[in-house]
Amino acid sequence: MLSRPLKRRPPGSEPTRGTDRSILSVLEIGLTGGIGSGKSTVAAMLVERGATLLDADAIVRELQFPGMPVFVAMAERWGDRILDDAGGLDRQVVADIVFADPDELAALNGIVHPAVGDEMIRRRRELAATDATVILDIPLLVESGHRGLAGVIVVDVDPDLAVERLVSGRGFTSVDARNRISMQASRAERLDRADLVVDNSGTLDDLAGQVDLAWTWIATLERPEPGAEVRRIGSRAEDG
Numbered sequence: 434m435l436s437r438p439l440k441r442r443p444p445g446s447e448p449t450r451g452t453d454r455s456i457l458s459v460l461e462i463g464l465t466g467g468i469g470s471g472k473s474t475v476a477a478m479l480v481e482r483g484a485t486l487l488d489a490d491a492i493v494r495e496l497q498f499p500g501m502p503v504f505v506a507m508a509e510r511w512g513d514r515i516l517d518d519a520g521g522l523d524r525q526v527v528a529d530i531v532f533a534d535p536d537e538l539a540a541l542n543g544i545v546h547p548a549v550g551d552e553m554i555r556r557r558r559e560l561a562a563t564d565a566t567v568i569l570d571i572p573l574l575v576e577s578g579h580r581g582l583a584g585v586i587v588v589d590v591d592p593d594l595a596v597e598r599l600v601s602g603r604g605f606t607s608v609d610a611r612n613r614i615s616m617q618a619s620r621a622e623r624l625d626r627a628d629l630v631v632d633n634s635g636t637l638d639d640l641a642g643q644v645d646l647a648w649t650w651i652a653t654l655e656r657p658e659p660g661a662e663v664r665r666i667g668s669r670a671e672d673g
Contacts, residue, residue, distance in 0.1 A: 459566070461569055464476055465587055465623065466588030470588040475643075478640070479647070485560065485565040490572060492553065493549055496545070496549065514526060535616075546577065575623050576618050587627035589632055596611055
């Protein structure tokens with residue numbers, strides 16, 4: 434977890450916590466964008482400006498470490514074919530399986546998403562007694578229906594440009610890149626969910642200027658009152 438130094442409540446002033454909720458005084462902002470959008474770069478820039486980052490993808494990687502329950506569940510479903518020579522997870526093999534079959538992708542999400550949600554709420558509770566501005570970097574925020582955030586930032590880029598970046602920068606084939614993009618929320622769906630859009634169609638300097646504007650916008654958002662309840666971040670089904 435990346436962060437700046439945080440101001441904490443005095444001892445003895447911590448609020449009462451429920452089973453699935455924390456009492457938070459932090460400001461929580463959702464950050465999302467399609468694969469190849471540059472969302473991780475935006476997240477790093479926001480950390481440079483003072484934010485604390487909770488990165489769902491990083492949490493997934495931690496939970497998929499050998500011996501962890503998520504790793505065990507994945508190995509039970511797909512067997513040794515998803516393991517590399519060292520006994521760890523071969524992420525490319527997993528990707529080849531799940532992005533070729535929607536049912537397999539749904540199975541993976543069913544294993545991973547609940548565990549990530551549990552870990553995310555645990556880390557949010559650790560921040561409950563701070564004055565942090567927390568960026569929740571959640572690639573599938575739109576797809577999973579997360580609610581209850583102070584705002585949502587969407588990093589936007591034309592899908593053709595995203596494909597170009599994935600091919601040139603990350604070694605994807607054009608077919609694989611377009612397949613990955615097609616299995617995420619559409620550009621229109623993400624933009625419809627956005628409270629603020631960061632356009633990443635230009636240079637890094639252009640992007641830095643966009644992030645400066647985003648940081649200024651974040652400063653205008655109203656923080657929860659001390660003692661205000663913030664619900665566990667979950668799916669549409671959990672939102673009821």
